[in-house]
Amino acid sequence: MSADEGARTVRQIVLLCLDREMSYLAPIDDIPLLQLLVQEAGRYRVDDVLLLAQPGIAGLDAFAAALPAQLHRPLSIRVERSTLPPHAALQAASPLLHDRFHVMDGSLWAEVDLDRLSALARTGSAIAMARRDDDNSAVPVAVCLMRQDLDRLTPASSAIPVPTDGSATLVVNGPVCAVGPGSHLTTHRAQRRKPAVFLDRDGVLNIDHGYIGSIDRLVWMPGAADAVRLLNERGYYVFVVTNQSGIGRGLFSDAAYFELRREMHDTLAAAGARIDDERHCPFHPDVADPAYRRVSSWRKPEPGMLLDLMDAWPVDRARSFMIGDKSSDMAAARNAGIAGHLFSGDNLHDFVAGILSQY
Ligand SMILES: [Mg+2]
The missing domain is CATH 3.90.550.10 (Spore Coat Polysaccharide Biosynthesis Protein SpsA; Chain A)
Incomplete structure (x- = not known):
């Protein structure tokens, strides 16, 4: 900004x-x-x-x-x-x-x-x-x-x-x-309820080159800010739901995740694009650290992160959808009762504009 x-x-x-x-x-x-x-x-x-x-x-x-x-x-x-x-x-x-x-x-x-x-x-x-x-x-x-x-x-x-x-x-x-x-x-x-878009983070907002835990490893997806701004303008809540087992695996800390999250939200805000809320899941059943070793209803393909956001905000579920780059994102959307759109990692704005033309 x-x-x-x-x-x-x-x-x-x-x-x-x-x-x-x-x-x-x-x-x-x-x-x-x-x-x-x-x-x-x-x-x-x-x-x-x-x-x-x-x-x-x-x-x-x-x-x-x-x-x-x-x-x-x-x-x-x-x-x-x-x-x-x-x-x-x-x-x-x-x-x-x-x-x-x-x-x-x-x-x-x-x-x-x-x-x-x-x-x-x-x-x-x-x-x-x-x-x-x-x-x-x-x-x-x-x-x-x-x-x-x-x-x-x-x-x-x-x-x-x-x-x-x-x-x-x-x-x-x-x-x-x-x-x-x-x-x-x-x-x-x-x-009063508004539709929401649930965005996966890695592979959607930014390039996924594996366990992004710091700002220096962040590469924005082409069209990311334009896509979020378009969704804001069309009256959607914009939420991020992201599996972050890198925390549970000890690759980066919870604090580092939150620092990157703040940086991403601030960068988007400076471009007139608002992320309204975000949920992350640091847990995984196979990690060594017992603090993070668990089966979690928040870890996609489970829908916990989406359902928690639907409780926290007045969301119109029928008009909401998810954008992700993996089958687990599509399953999470299905398990939350909303549509899922699989993004192949080209230009996010063009992809979102194409979806909105269907709604
Ligand atoms: Mg992803």
């Missing part, structure tokens, strides 16, 4: 939980709504989460303490209590805020491209609006703010305060969910 891109990336989100009537921890697709919001923000490299909450809302501290361990990316999450209305609560929280940050209502989920919202907000504030189903009016579902603009927030009745000046607007056309009594928008729970 270039220095300019780094400066523009918005790293903080404030989730407003200021209405005691709302059920912020209610499950949507079996996942607490606040967790979904944090996961979604993490897809856009947000790593600082502030829950601005009414004192009367129970369970938030325990939720905030437990959540980071369940997430793919490291992030900090804090709970700040406030009895003020949204605009005043944000103004009072100013010392905790970055120069630029996103704000969303913690009882509302909408398909907002936070990168596009950030780009619109380069010289001021930007608002993502969604249309209500009942009266077709537009309401804000997310806003990207500059801290210096906090004093221009209006004490509007909306749960998300917006600045007084005319700001850039991004219209959200995807599904919107709300929880709690008096929901702002019609709930489209069934539409």
Whole structure:
């Protein structure tokens, strides 16, 4: 990522939980709504989460303490209590805020491209609006703010305060969910799930020349970043599922795997391509190290890694598929109940574009 891109990336989100009537921890697709919001923000490299909450809302501290361990990316999450209305609560929280940050209502989920919202907000504030189903009016579902603009927030009745000046607007056309009594928008729970692409790593994202455990041995597959970006643009979750018995065999460490994983994700992010989550399996039944010697339901052709991701994210299984370079990848897809596409190692973007033309 270039220095300019780094400066523009918005790293903080404030989730407003200021209405005691709302059920912020209610499950949507079996996942607490606040967790979904944090996961979604993490897809856009947000790593600082502030829950601005009414004192009367129970369970938030325990939720905030437990959540980071369940997430793919490291992030900090804090709970700040406030009895003020949204605009005043944000103004009072100013010392905790970055120069630029996103704000969303913690009882509302909408398909907002936070990168596009950030780009619109380069010289001021930007608002993502969604249309209500009942009266077709537009309401804000997310806003990207500059801290210096906090004093221009209006004490509007909306749960998300917006600045007084005319700001850039991004219209959200995807599904919107709300929880709690008096929901702002019609709930489209069934539409909320998104299809996912499960990518094998070695032989798909990068050339497989055997047990890749360090950055110096990484050679990207032609078209890899373009393929991931295309999948992002088409609205797919992009997950990586990779057998890494090289760890169990003692060829490289778990820490080395995670270092390479971070490097790969960062390189792709700099090219505008997001990996949303990843699972790896270090186990193998035949290795010497007893810590890693086991039959694992996560090791492909078993489907454990795919099923775990399907539990962690609201995945539309019927429209999801796997891309791998081995028969064990195809078997894992079959065992997880999704389609499998065998990649022969040419150009990944061309391969993915060909698959998408069938869906
Ligand atoms: Mg492979």
